[in-house]
Amino acid sequence: MSAVAHPHAGPSRRPDFLRWRRRSRLIRLLRLVLPLGIGLIFATLVGFVVHGTISGGPVRPDQADTPIRLVNFRLVGRDDRGRPFVLTADSATRDKQDYQRIHLVRPSLLIDSESPRPTRLSAKTGVMQEDTGKLQLDGGVTLNGTDLAVATDSSVYDTLTGVLQGEGDIAGRTALGDVNAKSYGVYDEGERMIFRGGVRGRIESK
Template sequence: MTAAHAPISAEPRRADFERWRRRSRLIRTLRVVLPAVIVLIFLGLIGSVAWSTFNAQPRAAQVGDEPIRLISPRFVGRDDKGRAFVLTAESAIRDRLDYQRVILKKPALVLDENGPDQMRINGADGVFHEQSGKLELSNGVRMEDAENAFTTAASLFDTKTGEVVGSGPIQGAGGLGEIQAQSYGVYGKGETMVFKGGVRTRLETKK
């Protein structure tokens, strides 16, 4: 007796073929998607670094641009006549555009302190130019020495020469009496005072 062989079904082959085709499509897709994902991650890292760099630059510049603030500053020196001067203030801020320019709050200058030519000048605001040694005072400026006391709107004091000049109105009392003028100057060691512009005086006779 001869045994009969059963016919081989095509279904398993078709199923294998379908699985192979799906796997092939998946591999092709991954070959495209994975490099694209890697590129996106790389671009994201570059963007993050660039953002951090550009963001940090303005902050660094802002910190560097902040003015230097001094509390209770004290400047000392001598004029060309050998008189020592001391300049103090409530606070001082260096101009960030001009390092030699110091903006002062409530400046007070004493020239030849405890000496024969002592002079005091103070005001609400001031600017000290370190390179030229000139001190600008404004808003309620008061000048006084052993014989004179004057108030004025503004004055310019040269710490190198010891001279004081101003173009604003000045009024006060000196050794001879009361004086009003539109401009003034103090020269030498304070022994010479020149008043100009609408000068008015009221002399006092010493008994």
């Protein structure tokens, strides 16, 4: 007994078979590639973690609390009588223990800066107390004005009242002559200057 042939069975199934074979190959390829890709990503993440640990890891609390430091510091203000002043410094750093304290390197204070006869106060170091307005200057303090030149160890300027006081071995030169003392004070917007403590001077005749 002879079999009945189906002329369209072979050709119609062959494209389906080819598609199935290609899909099967793709699936086998993906089963191989995907685990490799996942392993590569995991290895990369582990590498980043190890590198971060070796190079220092996360920021430590003491690093996070590093004080704020400004270079070429500049502060402009006025005292209670309206006299302007300009405070500059090579750098300014806030105190970690007292946020109101600013440590200054080579501060320079220009008092009555808009006047034709301003006064300049300079030092090696300084501390600005923002809550009280007091500026403490130390180390090689010099005070220079039109008819005034004073050198001392330490001075304090009150940015609120405009009063300037200094102490230490003071050597000064005024319009009247040379003077030596242990302390000095400048009051009344610079109109009155007082020397105290072992005052010695030489008045020059004009």
